[in-house]
Amino acid sequence: MTVGILGGGQLGYMLALAGYPLGLHFRFLDPSPEAPVGRIAQRVTADYTDHAALEKFSNGLELVTYEFENVPVEAAKFLAERVPVYPPPAALEAAQDRLAEKTLFRNLGISTTDFLPISGAAEFEAAVKQLGLPAVLKTSRMGYDGKGQWTLRTDEDVAKAKVELPKVALILERFVPFRRELSVLAVRSQNGETGFYTLVENHHRGGILRLSLAPAPGLEPPVQRAAEDIARRVLESLKYVGVLAIEFFEHEGRLLANEMAPRVHNSGHWTIEGAITSQFENHLRAVLGMPLGSTGAAGHCAMLNLIGDFPEPSEILAVADAHLHLYGKVSRPGRKLGHVTLRAASAERLALRLSELPAFFHRPEFCLDSALVQSASHRV
């Protein structure tokens, strides 16, 4: 049985690694000849808009899924006329546009920060007046890892943004002075079975995820239930099939939904070692209509992204409970090259293991110190 995957980055790589023990084969389509999955699976190098290539790619596939959310919806719809495509292209469509995404959340009764669409200077000024400062200006489409995003704190920031306003659809959001960022991974299978992983605490630098702690330190059951209720509403409304990630701001005891990803997610990498069934395996089980595996956590985990460079593998592996994942990519500044997961039996043991990581990980961008201080305060 061969599963087709649009996108050939590390998420696809880890999907394939999870699928081989289930007896699956994989075929990837990615425009880049450098896509890391080339090391381990069939890879078709073609543009997502190349219908002849899509047609050929789909031949003999059981179904198509994706590991990259900016796949053109049109490509997913073209393929859906030939083979089943999961998650549904409608989910892709909603997640690609911040305005559509936040409107979907609001329509489902899910809290978000206040936001307004912007399509020109006059609207921008009126929106700043209505929402107040600080505010966050974002391109509605194609933004990720902090790209296409500007935080406006002062009138000067507003004046500068007004002059440089990109001529694309934008959204202005009220800035949320959140306590922390959390995310939930949910999964729904073809037959409607659902599962939810524990909420994870995420730390970003420069808009890129650096560190996830799972479960989120000090997580209260009502907060977990609220996240699951939100995710369930999205899953049901989209008749979703596969893994869905939703990112939240925790603010004044409430969850505000910020965005969703209709795919496996960086903040779920800990599930490879830290959950009974990984997000990758459960995504495949879901899209294939197989029974889902338990989403239960098997201990406490920290996941650290390796961005741009990384120390000697043996230095990492010398730390007890550390697991290294390298994606086989050429190093480049800002590029996600791999990740490290530490799994321990208790939060205390995890903190000890984190403190034993080599000096490389104690640089500010890994957010370890603030995360540990915060974790310790949750335990008091």
Ligand code: AMP
């Ligand atoms: P996003 O691309 O929407 O995930 O934003 C990237 C990061 O910018 C988030 O993880 C937050 O740290 C920050 N951010 C985005 N929107 C807001 C907001 N409305 N208020 C405060 N911080 C935000």
